[in-house]
Amino acid sequence: MVLTAAALKWRAREAARARATVATMQAARAATTAGPHGVGGGPPPAKIEGVRDARMLHGDAHHTDRAAGRVPVSRPSVVWSRDVGGPVEAQVTVSPDGQTLYAASLGGALTALARADGTPRWTVSLGDRAYATPCVADDGTLYAGSDAHELVSLTPEGKTRWTLDTDGDADTGPVLAKDGSVVFAAGRVVYDVTPLGYVKWRFAARRKVFTAPAIAPSGRVVFGSQDHHAYALSPEGALAWSTDLDADVDGAPAIGDDGAAFVGTDGDEVVRLDADDGHVVWRANVGGFVRGTLSIARDGDVLAGVYGPTPRLVRLRAADGSVRGDFRIQGTGAREFGVHGGALEDEAGALLFGTQDDDLYAVDAGGDLLWRFHTGGDVDAPATLLDDGSVVFGSDDGKVYLVRGH
Numbered sequence: 001m002v003l004t005a006a007a008l009k010w011r012a013r014e015a016a017r018a019r020a021t022v023a024t025m026q027a028a029r030a031a032t033t034a035g036p037h038g039v040g041g042g043p044p045p046a047k048i049e050g051v052r053d054a055r056m057l058h059g060d061a062h063h064t065d066r067a068a069g070r071v072p073v074s075r076p077s078v079v080w081s082r083d084v085g086g087p088v089e090a091q092v093t094v095s096p097d098g099q100t101l102y103a104a105s106l107g108g109a110l111t112a113l114a115r116a117d118g119t120p121r122w123t124v125s126l127g128d129r130a131y132a133t134p135c136v137a138d139d140g141t142l143y144a145g146s147d148a149h150e151l152v153s154l155t156p157e158g159k160t161r162w163t164l165d166t167d168g169d170a171d172t173g174p175v176l177a178k179d180g181s182v183v184f185a186a187g188r189v190v191y192d193v194t195p196l197g198y199v200k201w202r203f204a205a206r207r208k209v210f211t212a213p214a215i216a217p218s219g220r221v222v223f224g225s226q227d228h229h230a231y232a233l234s235p236e237g238a239l240a241w242s243t244d245l246d247a248d249v250d251g252a253p254a255i256g257d258d259g260a261a262f263v264g265t266d267g268d269e270v271v272r273l274d275a276d277d278g279h280v281v282w283r284a285n286v287g288g289f290v291r292g293t294l295s296i297a298r299d300g301d302v303l304a305g306v307y308g309p310t311p312r313l314v315r316l317r318a319a320d321g322s323v324r325g326d327f328r329i330q331g332t333g334a335r336e337f338g339v340h341g342g343a344l345e346d347e348a349g350a351l352l353f354g355t356q357d358d359d360l361y362a363v364d365a366g367g368d369l370l371w372r373f374h375t376g377g378d379v380d381a382p383a384t385l386l387d388d389g390s391v392v393f394g395s396d397d398g399k400v401y402l403v404r405g406h
Helices: 005-033
Strands: 077-083 100-104 109-114 120-125 142-146 150-154 160-165 182-186 189-193 199-204 221-224 229-233 239-244 251-255 261-264 269-273 280-285 302-306 312-316 323-328 351-354 359-363 369-374 391-394 399-404
Touching: 100 142, 100 399, 142 182, 150 182, 189 221, 221 251, 221 261, 229 261, 269 302
Parallel strands: none
Antiparallel strands: 077 399, 100 109, 109 120, 142 150, 150 160, 182 189, 189 199, 221 229, 229 239, 251 261, 261 269, 269 280, 302 312, 312 323, 351 359, 359 369, 391 399
């Protein structure tokens, strides 16, 4: 019997789906037995460098969130805190010289803060709520989006270089491609824009794109949409593949060291997708929405924040999607309450992540709690580890905190 190309493709997809179903069942069984303090992976492999002073969401275009340096081992003290005029859902990023911190707020402003004492250097109105993490280029140029349907480019002094009107809310964190162009999503459109503000290409999904795009080593741009699909585009913006995942894809992707893409969905799943053609390698049911940006530990494990009814940070093996461990927080029983996003990993394997119980948590490489720091609002924004071991992060109480160990 001769099979057509379409039949061969169908058969391959059905085989992949069967393998994925087995992995999902295995992961679900593992999830029921994982201990409350099992999220640690032990000391990470040596010689895998982390990012110092993150300048974009989760530190790099792959969204790994591997940081250089070490988090405090005991509960840190507040060096300073600064009200920036509205809840902070975006990660605080850092200037190339490490001396200025950039915080976007739902009050609609981007504020530059002196690292030493939190004094505002300048504040720029973005016209509407700013959910997106500001991105900082090597020359200090800033890129920030807002719900005013704009992406703005600013000098290090806060002066506007250019403004790009977008087709919807520019509420996803921009990332930098190898050629210095800026990739971000607004509404249902993903854009690639040159440093001078010219649109290289745009690609429209069928529905809203809530995920910050990630860029694979090949240059492919990976993102998810509320049309239930994950997408990969070529560096020139052409569709490489799209995969239907049967639920909104709101968990921004992270890219593994082998190029594999991992995304989270409102179908309570973390999904691994093949780098070449996007077929599902495995699907892991983690028991709650996965809506924040994923991260990748140095040993390759996937770190995901999970919403209720059992809110937690979960650690998945990249090879098969089985749950290696988790760290649970006290839930409310609500599906809309949880942990928003994967954890930052320091060079010793400690994890740092915020939760909607208003706390920032630090967990050691063995999975045990090091400390928790309480704020006056949800901590949905990823934390940033600075080169001196200080931690800077925002809270929905409208403040940016810089804390340091003793």
